Each structure stands twice: as C-alpha cells, then as structure tokens.
Amino acid sequence: MKYRINRLEIAGSLGDLGVLLPIAVGMVLVNHLPPAGVFMAIGLYYIFSGMYFGVTTPVQPMKVIGSYGVAMALSPDVIQASTLWVGILLLAIGMSGAMKQITRFVPRVVIRGVQLSTGVLLMAQGVRLILGTSSTQAKAGLSEPFLAVSALGPLQLSWVFGAIAVVLTLFLINSRRFPAASSVVGFGFLMGLLLGNGLPLDGLGLHFPDLFPTGFPDWASFSTALLVLALPQLPMTLGNAVLANEDLAREYFGEDAARTTGKALCISMGLANIGSFILGGIPMCHGAGGLAAHYRFGARTAGSNLFIGGLFVLVALFFGPQALAIAQLVPLSVLGALLVFAGAQLAMTVRDITDHKEYFVCMAMLGITLASNLALGYVVGIGLYHLLKRDMFDI
Numbered sequence: 001m002k003y004r005i006n007r008l009e010i011a012g013s014l015g016d017l018g019v020l021l022p023i024a025v026g027m028v029l030v031n032h033l034p035p036a037g038v039f040m041a042i043g044l045y046y047i048f049s050g051m052y053f054g055v056t057t058p059v060q061p062m063k064v065i066g067s068y069g070v071a072m073a074l075s076p077d078v079i080q081a082s083t084l085w086v087g088i089l090l091l092a093i094g095m096s097g098a099m100k101q102i103t104r105f106v107p108r109v110v111i112r113g114v115q116l117s118t119g120v121l122l123m124a125q126g127v128r129l130i131l132g133t134s135s136t137q138a139k140a141g142l143s144e145p146f147l148a149v150s151a152l153g154p155l156q157l158s159w160v161f162g163a164i165a166v167v168l169t170l171f172l173i174n175s176r177r178f179p180a181a182s183s184v185v186g187f188g189f190l191m192g193l194l195l196g197n198g199l200p201l202d203g204l205g206l207h208f209p210d211l212f213p214t215g216f217p218d219w220a221s222f223s224t225a226l227l228v229l230a231l232p233q234l235p236m237t238l239g240n241a242v243l244a245n246e247d248l249a250r251e252y253f254g255e256d257a258a259r260t261t262g263k264a265l266c267i268s269m270g271l272a273n274i275g276s277f278i279l280g281g282i283p284m285c286h287g288a289g290g291l292a293a294h295y296r297f298g299a300r301t302a303g304s305n306l307f308i309g310g311l312f313v314l315v316a317l318f319f320g321p322q323a324l325a326i327a328q329l330v331p332l333s334v335l336g337a338l339l340v341f342a343g344a345q346l347a348m349t350v351r352d353i354t355d356h357k358e359y360f361v362c363m364a365m366l367g368i369t370l371a372s373n374l375a376l377g378y379v380v381g382i383g384l385y386h387l388l389k390r391d392m393f394d395i
Helices: 007-013 017-031 035-053 063-071 076-096 098-105 108-131 135-140 157-172 180-195 219-257 262-279 288-296 303-327 332-352 356-371 374-389
Strands: none
Touching (some): 007 180, 007 288, 007 303, 017 063, 017 108, 017 135, 017 332, 035 262, 035 303, 063 076, 063 135, 063 219, 076 098, 076 219, 076 262, 098 219, 108 157, 108 288, 108 374, 157 332, 180 332, 219 262, 219 288, 219 332, 288 332, 356 374
C-alpha cells in the first residue's frame, strides 16, 4: 500500500525529529530565519517527497550549512543565498545526468562507510543532547534551554528526561500498540507543557508565510555562501543524501523504491531548496540517517510523509511566528534519545561487509569523519578503495 496512516506510520514519521528540530530551531534563533517559512518549507517538502517517491522519504537540514551557519551566526542573507546555491547546483547535477557517472565511480563499500560514519555521528549527537553538552545547550548554559526549569539542584533534567526516553524506547521499540517514537515524543511534549511556557494560543490564527521574507541577498552574500557553505556541503550531500539514501531505500523497500534514484533525489533536493529560498526556509536534503530513523520507528509507506508534513504545515499556518514555541516544547534530551537509536540503526548497515579490505575502508572513513568531517571521509574512502583494488599496498 502506497499510503497508510496508523500508529506505526505516525511513530515512524516522528523518528527523525532529533536531527531536524535542533538544527531548524537553531537557524531560526541564531540566523533569524522566519519560523513560519521554515516550518512550511519542511512540511511541503515532506508531502511532495512522499507523493512522488511513493515510499517513506526523509527530509533533513543540510548539516554542513546548518552547523557552520549557526556556529558563525551568519546573517539570514548568507543562509538564504546558500539555500538557492545548493538548489541550483543539485538541480544541474540531476538534470545533466552526472549522477550516473558518480554512481559508477563510488563503490558500495564507500556508501556503507558513509552510512556507518553518519550513524555514529548521530549517536554521538544524541548522547550530547542527553548530557546537555550540545552546542545549543552549551551556548545557553542550560541543559534544557527552552524549558522554564532546567535543573533540580545539581541534577540536570536532560539526564532525567534522556534516561526515561531511552528506557521507554528500549521497552517499546517493537511494540505495535504503543510505538516507541510517538510514546517518547508524547512524553517529551507533556514535560514541555508542564515545565515550559505553555502553548502560544494568543498567536493562534491563519498565517500565510511571506515570500522572500528576508529580502533578496546581495552579491556579497551570494559569493560568501557559495565558497563557505554551498561547495563544502556538496560532497556530503552527494554521498549521504543521494548515494547512501538510494542504497538504503532499495534495501528497505525493494522494487517499491524504484523512483528513488540518484537523478530523482538530486532534482528533488534542487527544486525543494529553490522553493525553500522563496519561503525563507532552511537548506534541506534527503539523508540516509533520516530514512533509518523513520524506518526504525515504524514508517513503511509514504503515509508517514503525509502525516509529518501535514503537521508541519498546520503548525506554520495556524501559529505563524509562534511556530518555534511549539517545536521548543519537546526537550532536547528526548530528541537525543531518538537520535541514539536512529544512529544505531543506520550504523548497523555495515554488517554485510565481510572482506577485510572493505572493512578497513569503512573504519578509515569513520576515523577521518570523527577527526575532521564526513565529506573528507567520503573523498578519502573513494581514493583508498581504488588503491586497495589495484593492490598498491596490502591490508
């Protein structure tokens, strides 16, 4: 069935919030992007992706742009310019057919290395969110910066919430009656209502997002965005959001994922980012980690896309500028618990690697990723594989 909405699909649709919300919230708070535009772009992309690809399809923020943009507190003009740049570049790659050549050049073991490295990164970020040491939490000096109460004496609430969320997930991970992700997010939302600032009902109404809400970037913003954000993002996107995502979709959904090709994923991301630029949203992609998260928590059809996409659209439409307050009701530590399990699901795809040389490539990619970044690990992995294939040195 192409579309199905039930307990498991709803739970699976929430499985990737641990990646999506912290970066999206950070870009709204630090880079001053309009929350209604950000949420609307995310929601529409979820819906259209599900309708076209016909299977569960992830929507994630572009992590190189998001992380660097937040860390450097870049202006909304630069962020928006980068969104348009990646949209144009990915659309050009998809339309030109270049992904066929890239796919032939990148071996399966490198894709596994990307999946392993991404999974470990997601798990590490999840642990940081639980411990209260992520960049957002460290900058605020609070383990739960969006709640009115963050600690009870020396006891940080992120530790308590994170531990409860992990235990809930462990006990309910295979439950069909009480799916893990929806139970955990429900627990987090309840804690947010009790300890946060409540629902922003004073802003409830019909709010249509503005077009080009931050204006059109100048040429200086475009040049900075291309060199500092868009070009460094591209290798990671092609490795994780295209090749690794395509491979994982085929593994999970078989022939049902026939539309999930490298070309289609590039065109999808290209069009989505051009649309996100118009709405003032964030740079977005399809990530293998997001797919693993959705699948791990129960999503099996495009119905999960319709549910989570519709939820984002409704929040943007009815809460407008207050949409951010809705996202902040779920404690970061609860999202971190989901992230740990999603990362583990993705990392375990490396289990089918049996050749010791290929295993070495995966481990080398993981090491480089942890020491530097995923894009560098991806590039080195390709080179290392081809050297080993030609027996230039023995492992």
